[in-house]
Amino acid sequence: MFQRLDLGHGIGLRTQHFARFLAERPPVDWVEAVTENFMADGGRPIAVLEKVRRDMPVVLHGVSLSIGSVDPISVEYLDDLERLVRRIEPALVSDHLCWGSHRGQYLHDLLPLPYTEEALDHVAGRVSTVQERIGRALLLENPSAYVSFRDSTMTEWEFLSALCRRTGCGILLDVNNVHVSARNLGFDPVAYLDGIDPEHVGYFHLAGHGDRGRYLLDTHDGVVAAAVWDLYREALRRFGRVPSLLEWDDRIPPLEEVVAESLRAAAIEAEELGPALRRAS
Amino acid sequence: MTLAETQELFRGLVTGELPLEDDRLAGCFRGSGELPAPERLAIYRSMYAARLVDGLRETFPALAGFLGEERFEALARDYVAAHPSEHHDVGRIGRLLPAFLRTHPDPDRPDLADLAELEWTRNEVFFAPDGPVVGPEALAGAGDVAAARLRMAGSLRVASLAHDAAALWRCLESGAPVDPPAAVPTPVAFWRRGFDVLHCPLPREEGEALRAALHGEPLGSICAAFGDRPDPAAAAHAAISSWFLEGWVAAVRAGA
Numbered sequence: 431m432f433q434r435l436d437l438g439h440g441i442g443l444r445t446q447h448f449a450r451f452l453a454e455r456p457p458v459d460w461v462e463a464v465t466e467n468f469m470a471d472g473g474r475p476i477a478v479l480e481k482v483r484r485d486m487p488v489v490l491h492g493v494s495l496s497i498g499s500v501d502p503i504s505v506e507y508l509d510d511l512e513r514l515v516r517r518i519e520p521a522l523v524s525d526h527l528c529w530g531s532h533r534g535q536y537l538h539d540l541l542p543l544p545y546t547e548e549a550l551d552h553v554a555g556r557v558s559t560v561q562e563r564i565g566r567a568l569l570l571e572n573p574s575a576y577v578s579f580r581d582s583t584m585t586e587w588e589f590l591s592a593l594c595r596r597t598g599c600g601i602l603l604d605v606n607n608v609h610v611s612a613r614n615l616g617f618d619p620v621a622y623l624d625g626i627d628p629e630h631v632g633y634f635h636l637a638g639h640g641d642r643g644r645y646l647l648d649t650h651d652g653v654v655a656a657a658v659w660d661l662y663r664e665a666l667r668r669f670g671r672v673p674s675l676l677e678w679d680d681r682i683p684p685l686e687e688v689v690a691e692s693l694r695a696a697a698i699e700a701e702e703l704g705p706a707l708r709r710a711s
Numbered sequence: 712m713t714l715a716e717t718q719e720l721f722r723g724l725v726t727g728e729l730p731l732e733d734d735r736l737a738g739c740f741r742g743s744g745e746l747p748a749p750e751r752l753a754i755y756r757s758m759y760a761a762r763l764v765d766g767l768r769e770t771f772p773a774l775a776g777f778l779g780e781e782r783f784e785a786l787a788r789d790y791v792a793a794h795p796s797e798h799h800d801v802g803r804i805g806r807l808l809p810a811f812l813r814t815h816p817d818p819d820r821p822d823l824a825d826l827a828e829l830e831w832t833r834n835e836v837f838f839a840p841d842g843p844v845v846g847p848e849a850l851a852g853a854g855d856v857a858a859a860r861l862r863m864a865g866s867l868r869v870a871s872l873a874h875d876a877a878a879l880w881r882c883l884e885s886g887a888p889v890d891p892p893a894a895v896p897t898p899v900a901f902w903r904r905g906f907d908v909l910h911c912p913l914p915r916e917e918g919e920a921l922r923a924a925l926h927g928e929p930l931g932s933i934c935a936a937f938g939d940r941p942d943p944a945a946a947a948h949a950a951i952s953s954w955f956l957e958g959w960v961a962a963v964r965a966g967a
Contacts, residue, residue: 466800470838472865474906477841494799500715507799532722536796538762538804539755541721548714577751578741581712614751616743644746645754 432567432600434632435521437487437673438706439696444678447685448478455485456685458692460521462675465492468518469510479518487521489633489675490514491602494536495560497570498529498543498553508563515564522632524569524602527553527590544579545589550596557597569632571602574610574639574648585617587625594630601626603672604635605665606658610646619661628669636662636695637677651680653691659698666702674699712739724752725759726795763791766801771808771830773883774823789815802838805831822874822892829876829899832868833908836901839866847955849963857931858966861924866903867959869913869921871896877912898922902959916940917950924954929966 438459443451445467450456461482468479468490482488495507515523528540543549561568570593572586584592590601603626612619638652654662654676666672676692700706712720712735720739723729731749742748764787768775775783790811796804809831812824842865853859875895882889898918901910913921920936934947954960 469800472840472842473838473903475838477906496799498714500718504799529718531799532718534797535722535726536799536801537722537725537759538766538796538801539725539759541718541725541755544712544714544717546714552714576754577748579717580739580741581717614746645751647754 432569432594432598432630432632434600434629435487435673436671436707437489437521437633439674439676439692439699440487440489441676441688441692442491442678443479443482443488444682445475446682447688448474450685451482451485452478456689458486458689460487460489460673460675462489462491462524462677463518465490465511465514465523465525466494469514476517483518488518489522489524490518490520491571492523492525493540494530494538495525496529496531496536497525497556497560498527498549499531500529500552501531501534503556503559504531508560511560512564515566522569522600523564523566524571524632526573527570527586527593528573540573542573542575542577542579543589545582545584545586547583550584550589550592554593554596557593557599561597561599567599569600569602571604571635572607572611574604574607574614574646576614576645578615585622585625586611587622591625591627591630594627600632601630602633602635603631603665603669604637605662606635606637606639606654606677607648609655609658609661610639610648613646620664623661623665623668626669631669631672633673633675634662634665634695635675635677636691637679649680650677652678654694659694662695663698663702666699671699671703671706721752721755725755727756727760727792731756760788760791762801763787763796763804766804767791767808770802770805770834771827773830773880774826777820777823777826777879777883777889786812802834805834820892821894822876822879825872825874825876826879828870828872829880829910832870832899832901833910836866836868836903836908839903841865842961844958844961845955845963847952849955849960852965853963854965857934858929860927860929860964860966861933861954861960862927862962862964863925864902864959864961866901867921867925868901869918869925870899870901871918872899873897875912877910900959902957904958916946920947920950921954921959 440460441458443461443463468476526540608619608622636654637650640647640649674695678688740748767787794807809828817823898913916936920933923933937943937946940946
């Protein structure tokens with residue numbers, strides 16, 4: 431069901447850069463928009479997104495689907511998502527392998543799941559429901575984690591791979607999150623990459639994180655760390671030319687700095703895999 | 712432990728409803744010598760609180776600026792404990808903050824509930840649906856004008872504030888000194904021009920008239936709100952004409 435697209439290298443669309451995106455076409459191949467920020471019917475955000483969509487491909491990236499929650503899937507959320515997908519016609523639709531709501535309470539966080547057969551059955555059923563509703567494959571991102579569960583019977587990469595096989599969904603592989611979780615939970619990040627089927631990977635996330643001494647915190651508030659660039663190279667060698675998305679969500683700098691970091695991803699890809707073919711724009 | 716039990720435990724630990732010393736924690740979560748499980752859960756707990764406080768600060772920047780970091784965070788934490796988020800959009804978390812401030816008023820600044828209502832309404836208007844508007848010529852095709860009804864623009868709101876929060880907001884926006892709170896019942900209209908959110912205080916009669924228009928009352932009833940004016944017809948005409956000019960009217964429907 432899922433097929434990788436040749437999108438190139440993009441950045442997250444953030445409010446701080448709206449004026450620039452309205453006035454020009456910044457030198458990026460595509461943008462990723464946080465789904466929930468554009469679900470309102472009117473106002474500036476959706477007008478900006480529609481303009482940007484006329485200029486370049488847009489990927490919708492959700493944070494509140496709560497695919498792993500034991501609560502019923504929010505009908506209101508699915509209605510809003512389906513309406514936005516029809517309006518924007520995004521290249522891809524993604525969210526996170528996590529849960530963030532319970533008993534009707536939204537925690538607004540990307541909380542980890544125990545990787546058990548019970549959780550796999552549960553999430554697989556909900557992924558299928560969402561995919562039927564939006565009429566396309568969903569991509570799920572590996573979250574940054576600070577804790578794991580005694581009940582887990584499989585690794586995160588085994589869980590994600592099984593989910594892809596069962597439902598036809600894809601993986602949004604956050605390279606920074608692999609690095610952060612590997613350090614926090616004590617696994618080998620390269621083993622994580624080796625455990626993922628290249629066919630399942632839709633695009634990469636790259637972002638900065640903070641070092642809090644005893645753990646790494648997924649902050650998205652700075653440049654990509656050297657260790658994450660190294661892991662990105664490992665990922666390129668295994669998965670080939672996969673689109674990349676540079677995230678910068680806090681202490682957001684001028685657009686040029688974000689674009690420069692994305693161009694660095696493009697340069698590293700060229701070093702590893704040779705120059706990319708030209709893209710029509 | 713089932714998935715449901717795990718999530719219930721995790722939710723309680725993250726929100727602070729359960730202590731990090733809860734007996735079940737060790738059986739559910741895996742920690743390490745360097746970073747034991749309770750400290751790992753504490754990371755999630757601190758992020759939960761910070762995210763909701765940040766969400767409220769984004770929606771209520773003037774209130775946050777007025778209270779200062781410490782007082783605003785204390786208010787936000789009390790509020791979130793009383794009203795946990797029930798919507799996938801974190802931007803909706805502040806929906807009940809004005810009401811919370813009315814039931815938990817600041818003894819020195821009873822006008823803060825109105826300031827919060829002003830900021831919340833501006834936030835609603837920012838995301839309101841777009842739509843076409845009509846000019847006063849639309850009345851020409853409506854037949855009996857007194858029976859005609861106005862459909863108001865989707866972004867238009869009117870709030871009844873107990874204090875002059877618009878003046879307080881203006882001082883906070885411009886950095887001017889803030890006056891003591893003044894109990895002045897003030898209707899305030901909110902609307903959007905392009906992407907800009909605007910608001911302005913209204914005379915009492917015009918506030919009543921605008922509320923009647925938003926409720927779909929016929930123009931005859933709307934004009935009755937100006938009955939106490941020396942020249943009611945002229946006052947009603949001036950006010951309703953300005954509504955068309957401001958882009959507050961989406962359509963005119965002929966009366967039945």
